[in-house]
């Protein structure tokens with residue numbers, strides 16, 4: 001045991017020495033566009049709270065009402081005695097919102113992706129996966145027995161090469177798996193081309209729309225709606241724009257959802273979502289469907305923020321998603337930059353290896369519909385000062 005703990009300590013010391021240690025900040029009070037840390041109010045530019053619903057009084061009231069009627073916990077997986085009317089209402093509501101036949105809830109999208117592939121595809125089949133897909137897709141694919149093909153991020157020529165390779169290998173069924181939005185870069189997948197190539201090679205398409213559902217596409221229906229295509233299977237989260245609590249889902253054709261209910265391991269062997277979360281998610285979908293005002297504020301903010309950073313001289317990745325990464329380079333510099341912003345009342349998060357490649361450390365900023373232009377001007381001022389303080393700007 002002593003040897004083992006010594007080994008773990010050395011591992012931690014290595015992370016620290018490389019400047020890769022992540023430290024968690026303690027928020028006092030609710031998550032929102034403003035948060036309190038150490039008694040200070042900070043502007044929060046690093047939450048997945050795109051529509052600002054995480055502390056919305058309507059969701060809090062819906063959660064309370066669901067708890068009053070349905071109690072606190074489920075103390076059961078769904079198939080034993082953990083399915084309430086609320087769970088089925090939410091599954092039907094999600095499916096309706098996304099234009100799918102049905103959906104199935106999981107404790108998180110990590111579990112939805114983790115449990116999706118193994119029941120649906122066997123060793124005769126193939127999965128063709130984008131190289132920058134979320135960790136949960138990568139893990140879920142590893143857990144299946146299907147043959148794996150990987151294409152370079154967003155490279156549609158390589159996707160076609162891999163589809164041909166899967167077909168040449170004699171695959172029975174082929175599934176293309178991609179994030180709708182790549183969360184480290186804020187890039188959209190080219191779903192129109194993905195769909196066309198999949199059709200040309202007799203493949204199905206699975207999209208993880210965690211960073212899109214609620215605010216991308218018509219009425220927030222996500223990246224397929226934005227691209228004007230239909231996909232076969234969608235996964236997503238309740239933990240980002242749809243209130244930000246927790247929960248995930250798979251939406252798709254009835255037989256797919258039915259089989260996942262029988263076989264998906266994170267569904268079968270993990271507790272049902274609590275009523276408060278389910279009740280609030282139903283309210284979130286009601287809000288989101290009509291939230292043209294919030295979506296308009298979010299895109300106005302994203303455009304204003306991006307333009308302001310560009311004018312200040314920061315290196316950005318091109319795009320229009322409310323994820324706006326400010327590219328820094330080395331991890332310690334990105335962390336120093338984040339600390340300088342912290343001192344100036346702006347909360348951001350530095351992303352570095354292993355979350356992004358070495359040498360591509362960045363500050364991933366994320367816009368929120370609830371930020372005002374005055375908030376963004378304040379943050380732009382702080383970015384410029386911090387940038388000069390650490391030498392990112394000259």
Ligand SMILES: *Cc1c(COP(=O)(O)O)cnc(C)c1O
Pocket residue numbers: 107108109110111113134136179183208209210211236237238239246247248
């Ligand atoms: C956040 C995220 C997940 C995980 O969602 P949780 O519900 O928090 O587990 C999965 N995939 C993508 C693309 C994500 O951005």
